[in-house]
Amino acid sequence: MTETAPAPSPSFTLSLLGRFELKGPHGLVGLPNKKLAGLLAYLACTSPQPQHREKLSTLLWGSHFEAQAKQNLRQALFKLRHVLGQSALRSDGEFISLDVAVVGCDILQFQELVENGHHEALSAATDLYRGPLVDDIGVNEQGWSEWLAGERERLSELAVGAMVALGESELSRGRASHALLAGQRANALNSMREDAHRLIMRALSAAGRNAEALKYHQAVATMLKRELGTGPDAATNALAAELRKVQEQKTAPATAEIAAEQAGPTIGSDKPSVAVLPFQNRGGDTEQEYFADGVTADIITALSRFRELVVIAAGSSFAFRDKAMTSQQIAQQLGAQYLLSGHIRQAGNRIRVSAELTHTGSEAQVWSSRYDRPLVDIFDLQDDVSSSVAAVVAPVVRSAEIERARRKPPTDLSAYDLYLRGLHHLWGGTREGVIKAIDLLRQSLSLDQQRTATLAALAWGLVMAPPLGATTSPDAAAEAIGLARRAVEEDGEDAFAHAVYGFTLFGPAGDNDQGRIHASEATRLNPSSAFAWGVLGMIDSMGGAYANAVQCLHRSLVLSPEDRMLHLWMTGLTASYFALGQHEEGVTWARKSVRHNPSNGTGHRMLAANLVGVGRLEEAREVTRMRDATQKTTIRDLRAMRFFKQHETLERYLSAQQTAGVAD
Structure with missing residues (x-):
């Protein structure tokens, strides 16, 4: 019997969960307008089912006269065929459909994985769900808005169900920290789902945090009373009763535990x-x-x-x-x-x-x-x-240990010594420093491949290298995500690992929701960690929660006022103040940021943007002239960096950079 040859891969891949992204054989493909992207997204979501032309024209041009709407649809279909090829769209009289053999879409893959239901499939499905359906496409048409709202809700509920099922599977495998993260992510999508709340309670209890699980139940009861005027359902209350019995059975620590203490x-x-x-x-x-x-x-x-x-x-x-x-x-x-x-x-x-x-x-x-x-x-x-006190003592001890490691002979360095030396260069925030740090941290991992802190530190270095102008391998971003994931798997209670993983998911992976969940978990695991609060603040600064970003970043600065990461958290502050239109505050913090680290390119950019905001244009242009004397950054470069995830803020920032003299 001859084997059937595997089906050829689609020529184009379309990502719709989160930001709209179309990739072709030669990389990213841009579409000229939002309605064209919306048409392709709708056909992908409904494929392979054919759609009537009248339905398509009403969906995206319903506010136009009928003749104009039909003409707009014909032009849009012509443009799509020009981009995707003639075979991508099938036409059968008045019906149009998208050929999934030409354009593969994450929506269909996501639905198939959820339907599969096995552990690996659920894990892949939750990884695919990077955010609401096409959250960056706005089309001001009633038909589109109604369809999009319904489809977003359907897919979100599928994602929540997959996350809860994945969490239950993780619990059955004895991985309580992974189950907790799945539950927290499900809860972030829909805080009214009690199955997600029950998962979180069971995961907390399985992790030895039974009292915290009971406290969480009380918080859920309060929230449901406030939002819905009701209490938890019978299953949630029954679980709480079981956890109370466990708590009551706990007695004084065993003799062995006292001895260990x-x-x-x-x-x-x-x-x-x-x-x-x-x-x-x-x-x-x-x-x-x-x-x-x-x-x-x-x-x-x-x-x-x-x-x-x-x-x-x-x-x-x-x-x-x-x-x-x-x-x-x-x-x-x-x-x-x-x-x-x-x-x-x-x-x-x-x-x-x-x-x-x-x-x-x-x-x-x-x-x-x-x-x-x-x-x-x-x-x-x-x-x-x-x-x-704790927030300051920990980095002080770290600094003292770094100095001890730096004094040791190069021939007598352990994995820990190499890790400490790597940290010294990593926190400096310079291009040369991050290159040296990556090398030392790789050496450390070659001697000890399971050290959580080293895995996370190397992931952080790989993520921070490009903004500092350091050249990395093409797969550096994927490597950083893998290293950070390993760090969390090695120690699910490590706040530093969760913070780094959150930042890699938010930045390189573009998974905003899960990135923020891990960063928030870091602040819960260690409320005294200036790094955890700083990372959460940076994520909120770039993601659009600017007021919360200001609170988190100020918290980080108060906790560790002498930290070597100050320039980064200050850059987040000046960016948040720019987004909020508080440009005088932005100028103040930007100056502090570049004073702490003159190599901080983003700090200089934010200084220039805020100077434009207060009308000091010549000063802004001088900042750009000084910065671009060695680093010829363009508007295209800044757009690709996408420091701000929100479109309106990003465009305002790029406009300020153009005014400050940055070339197109």
Whole structure:
């Protein structure tokens, strides 16, 4: 028996989930207007079913006279055949259809994968769903608007169902973090779907976060009451009851767990270890003892969310509260390389918290600071101080470790040392630095291919290389996505990995919804991570949620005011202020951005755009002249970079660049 030859691949591929994109044998194909794109999208969505000419003309030209609408349709069909070839459109009298053998479309593939229902098919289907159907095509015709709204809702519900089914499959495979992400993505598309809420609750419980799952149920009940005037359905309430039983059965930690808590860091771990000694109360008020202990415990919790650190458990740290031992002796007992200590003093209606970090080997003070806060709500104050301290201590330890690695002989570098050296170059934000960082991080991975932080750092370097003017391989974007995905799979609780994965999905992959979900998960996993808040802010800045971007980016700057990534977060701020029309603020932050990193090309561009916005045209042109003396960027280049995802904002930005002297 002879085998049937596989069907030839279509000459054109059409992506409609998210932004409209048509690719041909020679790359992207542009269509001259939105209605032509809309016609092709409609024929692709309804293929291979033939569509009556009158229906097509009414759909896109219903507001015109009948004769003019028919003429417009004939012209549109002629133009499509000119672009796609004569065989792409089949005509049978008054009926027109698209030949799927010539033009392949993601809609048909998406529907087939969802119908398949197997794990791999569902995973592929959810990857295909990059956003609402043709979310960048606007056609002001009633017929089109009604069809598009209905089709978007149908496809969105298919996607939600696929995500929930995928999450259930992930749960059955014991991958709770993956199930949680599937549920969160489904919820982002439709917050009224209780099957998605139940998936999130089960995933949280499976990940050992049972109390959080119950708290989530309460939030769902509140939301449903507010939005629909009703409560969760019977299945959701039954699940909550099961989780309450689990919670009630939890008793004190087992003896083995207590022993593990009292132990020091794992022998052989190359991560730096930090112990937080109980903060001392120097105010004389015994009530402040509780506050001091609360701050200490919260700092330990906040620091433990930085996966790059080994943080000594609270039980071990508090055991040394009143012992007459030196810091050196305590460090030896705990096996800690760094000790964080401090004291708290109340004066009137204000609290002062002083903290210092010491390297136990050299007994050198690595960092110290103090925090003065008004004494208003004691719990809010405790959260504020602990998150602020943790946010600064983690990068300080990282910087100290980087300096240690840089002093080691090149012949004696471990995978961790190479990773640290790579970070030093990566955070500098220069073309030369990112090239060197990528090389060092690749060397590190060659020695340890499963280090989550290295996978994520290399992915970040590959994503940041093109904006910095560094040349990368054609498949660098795909490699970055793969590395970041591996990092999340290696450690689903790593905020840094989730933030990087979110940015790679949002940027190179163009999957706005899922990119933001991962970035939001990073801020939930580690609310003290300036990097996580910065990435979420950048995604919102480019994606159009400008007011939220400003909040997130300011949060990042407050958490880590000396961070080497400041120039990037400041660039996001100046971009958001440009989009909001607050150009004076944009100029201020753009100047800060380029002052922190003179190599920041996007920062210079945003400075020029905001200067145009306030009417200082000569200054804007001078910025462009200085920047283009070495880097001849054009409007075409900037359009391809697509810093702003929203069409109107992008066009306004490009117009400002033209006014500032950027060549076409």
